[in-house]
Amino acid sequence: MIQVIAALQPLLIGAVLIRAAAVKLAHRHAADSARRSALVPLVGERRAPVLYRAVGCAEFVVGALLVLPPHAWPEAAAASALAVGFLGYLGYAHRAAPDSSCGCLAAARTPVSWRGFARAGALLAAGLLATLATEHWLPTLAAHPRGGSAILLAEAAVFVALSPELDRMWLLPLRRLRARLTHPLAGGSGVPLHATVQQLQQSAAYRRVGVLLRSDVTEHWEEGELRLVCYAARYQGRRVTAVFAVPRLRYEPDAVRVALVDDATGATLLHIDSRDLDPPTDDPPATVPGAGPGPVAVEALG
Amino acid sequence: MDTTMNRRRLLTTAALGGASIVSATALGSLAPEDALAAPSLAVEPGAVDPHFVEGRVTSITGTMLLVTSSDSSLHSIRVTDGTSIWKLRPTTFDRIAVGDGLYARGVRLPDSTLAAESVWVNIVNVRAHLAAIGRNVLHLEHRGQRIVGHVVPGTTAAVYNNTPAVADLSLLRIGRHVQVIGAWHPDTNEIDIATVYAAA
Numbered sequence: 001m002i003q004v005i006a007a008l009q010p011l012l013i014g015a016v017l018i019r020a021a022a023v024k025l026a027h028r029h030a031a032d033s034a035r036r037s038a039l040v041p042l043v044g045e046r047r048a049p050v051l052y053r054a055v056g057c058a059e060f061v062v063g064a065l066l067v068l069p070p071h072a073w074p075e076a077a078a079a080s081a082l083a084v085g086f087l088g089y090l091g092y093a094h095r096a097a098p099d100s101s102c103g104c105l106a107a108a109r110t111p112v113s114w115r116g117f118a119r120a121g122a123l124l125a126a127g128l129l130a131t132l133a134t135e136h137w138l139p140t141l142a143a144h145p146r147g148g149s150a151i152l153l154a155e156a157a158v159f160v161a162l163s164p165e166l167d168r169m170w171l172l173p174l175r176r177l178r179a180r181l182t183h184p185l186a187g188g189s190g191v192p193l194h195a196t197v198q199q200l201q202q203s204a205a206y207r208r209v210g211v212l213l214r215s216d217v218t219e220h221w222e223e224g225e226l227r228l229v230c231y232a233a234r235y236q237g238r239r240v241t242a243v244f245a246v247p248r249l250r251y252e253p254d255a256v257r258v259a260l261v262d263d264a265t266g267a268t269l270l271h272i273d274s275r276d277l278d279p280p281t282d283d284p285p286a287t288v289p290g291a292g293p294g295p296v297a298v299e300a301l302g
Numbered sequence: 303m304d305t306t307m308n309r310r311r312l313l314t315t316a317a318l319g320g321a322s323i324v325s326a327t328a329l330g331s332l333a334p335e336d337a338l339a340a341p342s343l344a345v346e347p348g349a350v351d352p353h354f355v356e357g358r359v360t361s362i363t364g365t366m367l368l369v370t371s372s373d374s375s376l377h378s379i380r381v382t383d384g385t386s387i388w389k390l391r392p393t394t395f396d397r398i399a400v401g402d403g404l405y406a407r408g409v410r411l412p413d414s415t416l417a418a419e420s421v422w423v424n425i426v427n428v429r430a431h432l433a434a435i436g437r438n439v440l441h442l443e444h445r446g447q448r449i450v451g452h453v454v455p456g457t458t459a460a461v462y463n464n465t466p467a468v469a470d471l472s473l474l475r476i477g478r479h480v481q482v483i484g485a486w487h488p489d490t491n492e493i494d495i496a497t498v499y500a501a502a
Contacts (some may be wrong), residue, residue, distance in 0.1 A: 019418055099445070099446065109446075111446035112489060117424040155433070168477065172476055172477045174475050175433075175434050175435070175476045176475070176477070178436045179476060183472060184435050184436055184438070184439075185435060185438070185453065185471040185472050186472055186475065187455070188453075188455065188458070188460075188468075188469035188470045188471055190456060190469050191469070192390075192457070192458075192459030192465055192467045192468070192469050192495075192497075193457075193459075194389065194459045194461070194467040194496075194497050195459065195466045195467040195468065198467060199466065200464050212498055214419045214420075215384060215385060215386035215419045215420045216386040216420040216422070217386055217388075217392045217393070218384070218385075218386040218387075218392060219392055220392060221310055223314050225451075226318075228310075228313065228317055230313065231386070232384035232385070232386065232419060239384055241313060241384075243313040243317045244317065245314075246318040246320055249467060257317055257318065257319060258317065259313070259316035259317045259319075259321070261312065261313055261316045263383070263384065266312055267321075268316040268322070268323050269323070270323065271316065271317075271319050271321075271323055271340045273319065
């Protein structure tokens with residue numbers, strides 16, 4: 001049994017190594033990925049892409065040797081050595097450059113996390129197990145097709161689960177499905193204060209008194225189908241409260257009214273209804289230099 | 303409580319136009335130029351704004367807040383009746399606690415205290431990706447760190463494509479980018495969400 005499992009490991013390790021090598025050597029953004037990784041504090045920004053590609057080449061060679069016949073235990077030993085190197089690199093990255101991207105299996109930014117460590121540890125375990133094998137994976141798989149496939153699929157699933165880069169392929173769709181089925185955020189009701197503030201800021205009354213306001217919303221309450229929102233303001237040197245009456249359940253900035261109430265005496269100093277204010281007029285069209293006013297424009301002015 | 307109700311009744315009557323108005327013309331114009339001509343401290347371009355303070359509350363004495371800024375300077379902030387206080391929602395001075403972060407804007411007085419006009423306690427502005435949704439919880443991924451955003455029923459609002467805010471958060475999509483304004487729980491990675499800005 002152990003022999004079967006051990007013989008199949010080189011296929012898995014080889015596939016992972018070749019995939020990692022492809023990302024490092026052939027991806028469009030490989031150089032950027034190198035510069036985002038912890039190789040930069042290690043060897044400097046100029047040499048990081050070179051070292052990144054060198055690691056990719058080593059991975060490709062070892063991966064190809066593992067996948068292709070014949071089987072030889074030094075290949076598995078080399079894979080284990082690479083895995084030890086990965087663990088060391090991850091430990092260094094976690095300590096020295098925690099913001100850096102892993103850069104292992106994808107060019108996208110992926111911070112170093114416990115999953116990366118677990119994955120490198122699993123790779124090391126697989127490599128050590130592979131040194132016990134006595135024959136190539138192909139005849140083993142042919143001799144035990146169902147059992148061998150099951151083992152390989154299970155191990156591949158473990159690797160995928162431990163790879164944050166691949167989350168968007170399976171984890172996010174699963175979460176979306178769960179959200180679609182359980183509706184965890186359903187049940188919001190009422191009109192948020194923010195909607196009322198957005199509405200009053202669109203009103204003509206606000207355009208008139210907005211420059212007098214000194215504070216953010218001090219208090220608010222509801223009165224029937226209106227919401228009243230108060231701000232502190234200053235009007236001709238007096239401290240006043242600017243209270244806006246805003247329709248709560250419909251969007252109608254023209255219906256917004258404002259009053260300025262003196263804090264000291266309680267007297268209303270000013271009241272503005274947006275409906276009483278003239279709508280903003282369009283500016284007259286700018287004249288083209290060199291051309292006089294056209295006949296249409298002259299008629300409109302006349 | 304009684305005075306609050308009376309005051310609100312007075313303000314409501316004034317807003318609805320029921321109160322008689324002191325002659326407005328006698329009190330001057332509403333022109334922006336006049337309003338903005340109020341004297342204030344001259345600030346050089348590029349200098350630190352003296353009318354703004356950010357930091358963490360280290361002590362509260364009466365109506366004075368002692369705040370340590372992120373550059374380790376100390377500031378005294380005086381809070382008055384006219385100061386707006388935001389802590390997830392407009393609230394009162396007694397909700398401010400030692401250890402809260404805050405932004406404050408007001409007028410710097412000659413004795414170098416800040417007379418605060420607006421105080422925003424523990425306010426955060428987070429641009430993140432939505433990693434997962436739980437019951438009344440949004441898990442946000444911010445620069446590789448995980449932030450837990452609590453949805454507060456009755457307060458949390460969503461703005462989709464810059465349309466008026468609604469209370470319905472069910473149009474948020476996992477994996478998409480969101481911007482969240484919220485109130486931080488000090489010294490944790492959790493926030494209460496005030497507004498979520500997203501594309502629907």
